[in-house]
Amino acid sequence: MNARRDFLKTAALAGGGLVVAFFVPAAARAAQTASAAPVAQTFAPNAFLRIGADDGVTVLLAHSEMGQGIWTALPMLIAEELDADWNKIKVEHAPAAPAYFSTAMPIQFTGGSMSTWTEFDRYRQAGATARALLVQAAAKRFGVKAADCRTENGEVIAGDKRARYGELVDAASKLTPPKTVPLKDAKDWKVIGHPTKRLDTPEKITGRAIFGMDVHFEGLLTALVARSPVFGGTVRGFDATRAKTIPGVRDVVQVPSGVAVIADHYWAAKLGRDALRVDWDLGANANLDSGSLRDDFAKTATSEGAVAAQAGDANAALGKAARRIEAEYAVPYLAHAAMEPLNCTVKIEKDSCEVWTGTQFQTLDQAATAQITGLKPEQVKIHTVFLGGGFGRRATPTSDFVVEAVHVAKAAGKPVKTVWTREDDMRGGYYRPAFVHNVAVGLADDGKPVAWKHTLVGQSILAGTPFQSMIKNGIDAASVEGVADSPYLKEIADYRVDLHSPSTGIPVLWLRSVGHTHTGFVMESLIDELAHAAGKDPLAYRRELLKDHARHLGTLNLAAEKAGWGTPLPQGRARGLAVHESFGSYAAQVAEVSIENDAIRVHRVVCAIDCGIAVNPLSIAAQMESGIVFGISAALYGRLTLKDGRVQESNYHDYRVVRMNQAPAIEVHIVPSTAKSGGVGEVGVPPVAAAIGNALFALTGKRRRELPFATA
Amino acid sequence: MVSLTINGKTQDFDVPDDMPLLWVIRDVAHLTGTKFGCGLAQCGACTVHLDGAPLRACVTPVGAAAGKAITTIEGLSPDGTHPVQRAWAELDVVQCGYCQSGQIMSAVALIKAKPEPTDADIDAALSGNICRCGTYPRIRAAVHRAATLAKETTR
Numbered sequence: 123m124n125a126r127r128d129f130l131k132t133a134a135l136a137g138g139g140l141v142v143a144f145f146v147p148a149a150a151r152a153a154q155t156a157s158a159a160p161v162a163q164t165f166a167p168n169a170f171l172r173i174g175a176d177d178g179v180t181v182l183l184a185h186s187e188m189g190q191g192i193w194t195a196l197p198m199l200i201a202e203e204l205d206a207d208w209n210k211i212k213v214e215h216a217p218a219a220p221a222y223f224s225t226a227m228p229i230q231f232t233g234g235s236m237s238t239w240t241e242f243d244r245y246r247q248a249g250a251t252a253r254a255l256l257v258q259a260a261a262k263r264f265g266v267k268a269a270d271c272r273t274e275n276g277e278v279i280a281g282d283k284r285a286r287y288g289e290l291v292d293a294a295s296k297l298t299p300p301k302t303v304p305l306k307d308a309k310d311w312k313v314i315g316h317p318t319k320r321l322d323t324p325e326k327i328t329g330r331a332i333f334g335m336d337v338h339f340e341g342l343l344t345a346l347v348a349r350s351p352v353f354g355g356t357v358r359g360f361d362a363t364r365a366k367t368i369p370g371v372r373d374v375v376q377v378p379s380g381v382a383v384i385a386d387h388y389w390a391a392k393l394g395r396d397a398l399r400v401d402w403d404l405g406a407n408a409n410l411d412s413g414s415l416r417d418d419f420a421k422t423a424t425s426e427g428a429v430a431a432q433a434g435d436a437n438a439a440l441g442k443a444a445r446r447i448e449a450e451y452a453v454p455y456l457a458h459a460a461m462e463p464l465n466c467t468v469k470i471e472k473d474s475c476e477v478w479t480g481t482q483f484q485t486l487d488q489a490a491t492a493q494i495t496g497l498k499p500e501q502v503k504i505h506t507v508f509l510g511g512g513f514g515r516r517a518t519p520t521s522d523f524v525v526e527a528v529h530v531a532k533a534a535g536k537p538v539k540t541v542w543t544r545e546d547d548m549r550g551g552y553y554r555p556a557f558v559h560n561v562a563v564g565l566a567d568d569g570k571p572v573a574w575k576h577t578l579v580g581q582s583i584l585a586g587t588p589f590q591s592m593i594k595n596g597i598d599a600a601s602v603e604g605v606a607d608s609p610y611l612k613e614i615a616d617y618r619v620d621l622h623s624p625s626t627g628i629p630v631l632w633l634r635s636v637g638h639t640h641t642g643f644v645m646e647s648l649i650d651e652l653a654h655a656a657g658k659d660p661l662a663y664r665r666e667l668l669k670d671h672a673r674h675l676g677t678l679n680l681a682a683e684k685a686g687w688g689t690p691l692p693q694g695r696a697r698g699l700a701v702h703e704s705f706g707s708y709a710a711q712v713a714e715v716s717i718e719n720d721a722i723r724v725h726r727v728v729c730a731i732d733c734g735i736a737v738n739p740l741s742i743a744a745q746m747e748s749g750i751v752f753g754i755s756a757a758l759y760g761r762l763t764l765k766d767g768r769v770q771e772s773n774y775h776d777y778r779v780v781r782m783n784q785a786p787a788i789e790v791h792i793v794p795s796t797a798k799s800g801g802v803g804e805v806g807v808p809p810v811a812a813a814i815g816n817a818l819f820a821l822t823g824k825r826r827r828e829l830p831f832a833t834a
Numbered sequence: 835m836v837s838l839t840i841n842g843k844t845q846d847f848d849v850p851d852d853m854p855l856l857w858v859i860r861d862v863a864h865l866t867g868t869k870f871g872c873g874l875a876q877c878g879a880c881t882v883h884l885d886g887a888p889l890r891a892c893v894t895p896v897g898a899a900a901g902k903a904i905t906t907i908e909g910l911s912p913d914g915t916h917p918v919q920r921a922w923a924e925l926d927v928v929q930c931g932y933c934q935s936g937q938i939m940s941a942v943a944l945i946k947a948k949p950e951p952t953d954a955d956i957d958a959a960l961s962g963n964i965c966r967c968g969t970y971p972r973i974r975a976a977v978h979r980a981a982t983l984a985k986e987t988t989r
């Protein structure tokens with residue numbers, strides 16, 4: 123159903139074993155599982171929580187908090203089964219260790235909108251196990267049967283006897299955890315499904331929260347690295363004479379990715395780097411031009427590629443169709459542009475190395491660091507700090523920003539925080555790949571699609587990474603997710619989806635909702651085109667095509683109803699609609715737009731989300747809002763261009779993102795569901811560009827097939 | 835040597851006059867609540883108050899702040915209970931949180947200047963503060979709420 127899930131399933135079965143074998147030797151595992159070992163007066167029944175004599179319940183997160191709200195959602199799962207006192211919950215990022223490998227694949231990581239659903243059972247079980255032991259300890263103390271005890275708000279109660287969890291930690295730590303524990307019935311949930319405010323708010327509204335950028339300790343220096351202006355370029359030589367005269371500059375060292383200027387603080391490092399002269403061998407990519415790449419992709423898209431999905435004979439059916447619609451869609455490269463520029467702090471000692479960074483890929487970073495320092499992975503301690511946004515950029519299979527920082531600290535022989543400027547971050551590569559889609563759809567007399575031929579051209583994210591083996595028969599599932607598994611295609615007898623995956627020299631990476639960033643836009647714009655070609659209302663047309671797809675239909679109907687689809691709007695405004703499944707969840711959106719002084723204005727977005735069991739409705743609403751704003755930035759402004767191999771954009775003035783005055787009012791409605799939880803963090807992104815584009819068509823009669831809209 | 839008064843505390847810093855105030859606050863005074871996002875007055879993450887007025891510390895030479903009262907997020911309230919902070923908590927505004935110090939500092943200045951800000955006032959005062967997590971709708975609601983809370987507090 124979902125390409126990303128299939129990818130991860132495959133990863134767990136096939137390539138995953140390799141990942142474990144390569145990255146975490148068996149010997150390392152035993153050593154690392156001790157990471158959450160009990161200390162005095164603490165009850166640590168498993169790797170995911172500790173209870174102190176002070177009643178404090180510390181939840182260890184196997185995933186990274188980057189805004190998506192798992193700092194709250196995962197503790198909710200434990201608190202539910204533990205019957206904990208919510209006010210006593212504390213949260214920490216777990217160390218990097220096999221105990222914290224994902225339940226979906228054998229690495230510790232955050233991505234794919236998977237944190238909550240993949241931990242749904244494990245974190246509940248962690249809480250239930252702890253509760254069982256506390257009850258056992260209390261029963262013994264009270265002289266009653268465990269079955270006669272109940273738990274509530276951090277206490278075990280039997281008749282008129284009560285004991286706080288903190289009073290029981292000593293006795294409970296001496297008991298053997300049961301092999302299996304029953305979990306609560308959904309009807310008894312007191313925490314799951316209840317809107318719960320974020321636990322990280324107090325630190326984040328007072329400036330106390332520590333992000334990678336904020337890491338500091340005595341003796342820590344700051345480095346900026348001069349990197350090649352062209353991807354793949356190398357240092358031929360450099361002159362640091364002037365750089366070294368800048369007060370505060372301590373050292374200038376060469377590393378594989380460039381030349382690092384190491385100083386007392388950022389500003390000295392920045393001035394030092396400005397004064398540095400580097401002679402670059404620009405390598406093979408000095409002629410890269412995103413405009414001509416786009417033209418090449420468009421040309422390639424007219425020929426057939428590797429088959430990603432097919433049924434019947436699309437070519438023959440197209441020839442026979444009553445009408446035929448052909449369209450070319452295109453999206454550019456995109457930068458993640460998280461608010462916190464990349465950074466990583468490294469301290470290397472004889473038998474250990476410590477890394478402080480906001481990362482989504484702990485296991486890979488740990489392994490890469492071990493390789494560079496000659497240490498064993500278990501000698502590398504990864505301190506995950508808050509991420510000032512991730513969106514995929516901090517999950518690099520190459521661990522690029524960690525690897526570089528380790529090289530800098532190693533070359534300097536001192537602890538160093540390597541910091542990227544905004545410009546470095548923008549120009550550092552790892553972009554959402556540009557894609558061109560070439561599509562031909564055959565329509566029957568009744569206006570319904572009967573043949574569909576869809577060719578995609580764009581770089582593979584997995585190619586050339588340790589995950590390369592997940593590419594099957596030339597198909598990187600992340601390139602075609604959202605098309606190959608489209609519900610519309612399932613209703614058509616003859617279709618063919620194929621893919622070309624050119625290499626360009628531009629590093630590419632997953633960006634919030636990955637392939638769905640473009641496939642959601644293309645599919646839902648096309649369906650709108652077909653509806654208009656059939657002379658039908660876009661909502662009615664979708665309802666017909668999706669009549670056997672209950673969850674698509676459910677969100678579509680809810681969003682349409684709440685948005686007042688079909689009701690009059692003020693002069694100069696129009697609505698557009700889109701629905702898209704991604705990461706095991708379904709989102710439908712209705713956008714209301716106008717054009718004021720040549721500028722596209724999105725006034726309101728109404729969103730319906732079906733993500734199965736809604737663990738924390740409050741954070742689900744927040745993630746929809748977040749995904750919608752992120753998607754509008756990409757729809758209206760996002761475009762990364764290259765000329766002569768050089769990235770043209772540099773900072774937020776030329777890589778525009780939505781600001782307060784461009785942000786719409788957003789309403790989120792959650793479809794009640796008892797289905798297995800799906801993802802949330804990325805699911806709000808895919809429909810919004812199409813919803814806006816479809817509204818623009820309704821407003822102007824002009825179909826926009828290329829992003830971003832504002833400059834297309 | 836520059837003498838600065840940050841959050842009521844006066845201290846001498848051995849830094850050049852033209853070093854941006856942001857880096858003195860973050861890397862020399864080690865007050866890291868004020869963030870670096872762009873270095874170009876584009877994102878607002880570095881917003882602090884100078885004699886009560888909001889400014890972008892990343893483009894302000896430290897010399898220009900000498901002798902003036904600098905307030906950072908850490909100096910807003912001793913316990914995180916400034917009306918703007920309370921409103922932020924009530925409306926569950928934050929996500930990654932990286933932009934929020936700057937957002938809050940801009941909002942505090944706005945409410946001080948305009949105790950009953952309109953949506954247009956909020957657009958004008960806060961469009962210089964980028965939030966990549968897209969918390970804008972909640973920030974807008976929280977600014978209105980903070981204005982109400984501020985009135986109750988001063989009454």
Ligand code: FES
Nearest residue numbers: 871872873878892
């Ligand atoms: S860091 Fe100062 S405005 Fe962005």
Ligand code: FES
Nearest residue numbers: 930931965966967
């Ligand atoms: S909360 Fe993440 S950038 Fe605003």
